[in-house]
Amino acid sequence: MLKKSLVIMSISAAFFAQAQDISILRNSVDVYSNSPMIGSSKFNAMGGANGALGGDASSLLTNPAGLGVAISGEVSGTLSIMGNKNTSTLAGASTSYSNTRGDLGNVGGVMTFQLMTESAWKFINVGVNFSNQSLDNYVETSGNSNILFTDVDTSNSSSFGRHAYNRYGNLSKTSFGVGANYNNNLYVGAGLNFFNASLDQSDTASLNSTTNNSTEFFSKNGTPYYERSNGFSASLGVIGKLSPNFRLGASIETPTFWTIDKSYNFYNDPVYGDDIGLESNKFTSPLKATVSAAFVASKNFSLDVDYTLGLTKPKYKVYTQTETDINNFFKDNYKNLSELRVGAEYRVKQVRLRGGYSYASTPFDALTIGRYTDGGDQVDQSYGNLILNNRNALSFGIGYDFKSFYIDAAYQNITSKYTNPFMFGVLDDNNNSAYYSATNSVASDSFIVSDVKNIRNNFFLTLGWKF
Template identity: 25%
Template sequence: MTKSVKWIGLFCSLTLSIPTFAQYASDAFRYSEINQTGTARFQGLGGNHAALGGDASSISGNPAGLGFYTRSEFSISPSLTNYSTKSEYIGNTTTDGKTKFFPISNASLVITNKPGYQRRWKSSSLGISYSRQQSFQNRFSYSGLNNRSAYVNKVLENVNSTKPTSATLDGDFDSDTKLAYSEAAAYYQLFLINPTTATGAPYNRYDANSPTQQLGEFDSKGAQTQWNFTYAGNFDDKLYVGGSIGFNRIKYDYIHTLTETYTTGTVFRGARQSEDLTVSGNGVNATFGVIYKLTPTFQLGGSLTSPTFTKLRETFNQSTQADYIVGSIRDDKGVDVGPSLLDISQAPNDFEYSMSSPLRGSLGATVFINQKGFITGSLEYVGYGGMRVRTKYLSDADNQSFKESYKQEIQETYKAGINARLGGEYRSGIFRGRLGFAYLSDPYKIQSDGINRAKLLYSAGVGVRTDRFFADISGTYNAFKSVYTPYVLTNAQDYASAKINNHTTNVVLTVGTFF
């Protein structure tokens, strides 16, 4: 057992806002939410997969759609995405963002077989695709003058609740490696928290009454990608059925830094708290789909996707820097006895767990308007309350406690989501024009912060199709709100949250050939 694992219990008991052991319910949601995927054509239609075929997006959407193919196809889709944020924190507004280019957001190969003699099974198709199911790219910053607290107040609340002795906090610091094994130990070695009794507790801080200028910066990257292998068939040009297996890969990293300036500090000018998280994992799921053509101009479809069963490994790091005013703490002889270190890192914290994402189901319909195009729509059910996390990393009793506590938290926090999508395509010769809309409902049971987290996605696209070649381009605008809280205190009036308006614009180009 490594030393970081040995101290994991104490580490977690002294920290409330870090991701490790505190936010696995929200982590499960992060890795389960899918906005819009597929080729430029389907994204331009609002992400509708349920009752529309003949596109490589069906491989990871409704696999029955692959049954519409009458010839083989290869396509590739690069994309360009702009992430823009506006944050409000303690009456101050800050803007941020970034732009990223992804050389491959979707790549697909469809191989179609048509029997050489008449039979009711008209054709079958095998599809292989690589797609970005989610993007974890994000960047926001927030700043404001906090007259009620600083991050150190969170550390004080935790340490005064658990009441470790000064000797315990000294023991949680390795003087050889200069590593702390708890957040409180790092703050204690930096003199940011100090004992008031011979044994230690209660602890207090210098510059307790100083207003604090706070600047937070958050940057994340990564994606959830998936390889899908799909087989579908066409029965009598009426019934289309298909199934797929998806092999999922998650890679997520973030860095968050909170820089604080004590505006009237006499001992410290301020402090800086940094943290970063690296997560990687692999999973598997399965999808079954059906599309039935009632008439030549009207068809219904639906698909069911199992939970994705994923194993994840993460590493969490924290460090603290103190901006000490040299000479401000002296002994009776006038010698400076302030902190000997001004920058302390905590031992990396590794953890492994498994996650199951929600069950998904979708139903839709498509109406064809002569040879001029079509209108398609769908409803999607996402059972967020059924997400689960579990681990085998701890003792048997702690593993069971981990599973049960997060099951309860998930069920109390999240509800089933009902998402709606609507899109249409107009055809004129080889040219295509598309519009789409998607509404992704707020999955939270209680909006304690007054924020509606529903998402609205607007999309549009154009394309050309010839006998051997096609090219499509689409743009999707996504607007939604979120909240980030750098730390939590007992009194809700003593800390603040950044309310963030997120705006994402994604442009996808798909080019392909038939053969």
């Protein structure tokens, strides 16, 4: 036990000293690896569980074999209103911030081609799906006058005033796929997925002087920074009918191969001074497999359960020691993705009632770091929810068919609680490990850690046409 704790602390000390440490960990998992994608209102209302049901373009988000289930053409568009609220608590004081954003969340379509032959192959269908979502996430933490930093040059003290982490941008996934129906009992499919991510991010803090009542503001070295990224993956799937009422499905999605271009600000470099740096990197997200089961009691009721498991770990292409440290961190501390999704639909004539639930596990093992207590002391503490944590999503929706046209609506509530570390390193003119200051030279050997509760309330409206 002691040996593992020392190894974790050693990894943390080496890795967390990097310029964009926490941000790299958070974005590698939250943006580039495990981010849930927006489907149609039906898909979202059922918790994203359709791996053994299929039937529309949102199947490309879980199991492309679902395209083969369709027996008529369909096109739909989904508007999304996404609300994100973070409440950060430190030393008994809480700061909340809410953001609401409307956008085009999803567009999808399926073209069906019935094969008029004596072969057992009944349909060959082609589908396309575009999914788009906000990456906006702002966390502000109020100060604690008990946490003091001393200037090594002047011996003047400053207390921690405030911290803010801000990320905004978009993530999209465009999928093209083909599905086939064999004898109305076996469905197979394949898809190609193209990702794009655009995010801007900043990390700022303030210190309050204890001698002259002044306040100084700092930007973390390496921030603000901007990432423009694109990725590619492929997927294969199958659905089989065990009986008229039971179906099983399975799919696999290759790792997403990302190219990440970054622009970042750095300060007081001994050679370049204050300037902007550019870099490009390669990142590989985990390989994922999904198994599904569905119960179709009649034309009026259906239930689907999906389970997704990550089979590999995130990995950066190594250019410098930084990528080696990150990969070692993931190798030793990353838990393979595990997500359970359950969804059901009940039909009453032309009305559709839907509900769903999903649970995604925490991505990291327990980590031991040095932290400041509320009283300003420095201690070592282990966290099982550092940076990110498990995610619970509850959803429901309603739909109505107007013969060939339909309208669906859905509501989704996503919650997560995690601990947020920041302010580790040195505030110094020529040090790249933490925050930048033109006048201070202040060492911080521990993190400040706040408790964050994240609540996302999302609304979706879909208009569709079947032909």
